[in-house]
Amino acid sequence: MKPNHGRDWMVHSKGSDNIEAIEAYFAGHAYDLHRHDTYAIGQTFAGVQSFRYRGARRDNLPGSVMVLHPDELHDGHAGSEQGFLYRMVYIEPALIQQVLPGQSLPFIPGGISQDSRLINATHALLGTFDSPLESLEKADALYDLALALNAVSGAATPCGALDYAAAERAREFIHHNLDRAVTVEQLSAHANRDRWGLSRDFRQVFGTSPHRYLIMRRLDRVKQALIGGQTLVEASLTAGFYDQSHMSRHFIQAFGLSANRWKKMISQTI
Structure with a gap:
């Protein structure tokens, strides 16, 4: 500020x-x-x-x-x-x-x-x-x-018919596009579902939001890249993050420690 x-x-x-x-x-x-x-x-x-x-x-x-x-x-x-x-x-x-x-x-x-x-x-x-x-x-x-x-406000939680197939189409699209920016428009178009209906479907079927799922799959890639000897910068770009700081923010939010600390701890056991 x-x-x-x-x-x-x-x-x-x-x-x-x-x-x-x-x-x-x-x-x-x-x-x-x-x-x-x-x-x-x-x-x-x-x-x-x-x-x-x-x-x-x-x-x-x-x-x-x-x-x-x-x-x-x-x-x-x-x-x-x-x-x-x-x-x-x-x-x-x-x-x-x-x-x-x-x-x-x-x-x-x-x-x-x-x-x-x-x-x-x-x-x-x-x-x-x-x-x-x-x-x-x-x-x-x-x-x-x-x-x-x-x-x-005290209102009832909205609910609607669950579309498992749409959620699965969205999940597959995420896996095929981990290395590029995924927009909500692209995801809903591929799933053939409106974006808010898809958001409800995805959370009910897979327990998390589409964006959270995307980030966690990218972080899986980061871990594998770090184990393979890549630097933090290389691992970030390999996994589809904008840069190291973008990856680091999500890594800490997901795992409670920095990617650099995680890499040092893992390197001692490999």
């Missing part, structure tokens, strides 16, 4: 799927009353973010998540002399509806939640502001966020 010196600033990002995101710091007053036709979902990383919402003042602190419902009036200002630093993502309700077809849009009373499911799902979208998510990774994040919103 950018440092602050008592001056307001904002960084704006708009990627695919018409998902807009901002990172900003405000020392005092931030916004007059206004409203969006999107969900506004975010986290405060420093200070206190205060706002009026549905007739009451709300104070969002680090560790919570804000979920402002579409078309609800709200404003914004610093709730302490420190100012506040935050990130926010704006998501069209239509994207949520694609995951929760035909259900009422999830509503979070009070506009603030400390539910870990929602915090984790939000962080997946906001935590990598400086490095755009891969296509499948973003689809995972949106899917998880929609389900978290639905669960925290």
Whole structure:
């Protein structure tokens, strides 16, 4: 995050799927009353973010998540002399509806939640502001966020007919394309299934998301390459990662230790 010196600033990002995101710091007053036709979902990383919402003042602190419902009036200002630093993502309700077809849009009373499911799902979208998510990774994040919103709002988990054949076609496509970027459009087209239906199918059949499955198969390749004597850079590229740092981030998340440490430990037993 950018440092602050008592001056307001904002960084704006708009990627695919018409998902807009901002990172900003405000020392005092931030916004007059206004409203969006999107969900506004975010986290405060420093200070206190205060706002009026549905007739009451709300104070969002680090560790919570804000979920402002579409078309609800709200404003914004610093709730302490420190100012506040935050990130926010704006998501069209239509994207949520694609995951929760035909259900009422999830509503979070009070506009603030400390539910870990929602915090984790939000962080997946906001935590990598400086490095755009891969296509499948973003689809995972949106899917998880929609389900978290639905669960925290108290609604029933959506369900539908399971298409095992589509999930298996997607799995085979992943195995044949480990060394290249796989987009959600390519995967759903090959599986002949809409992307959200495919995401549900894949998780039910194989116990994890398409993106997670892809990453783990690439990490399998990394391990074999390291055992075969390749360097971390060589193993990363061989396995289909963008670079070593991309691979290292996922390796630690998957196994709890760095690839370099794993290689050193394995080399002592070979």
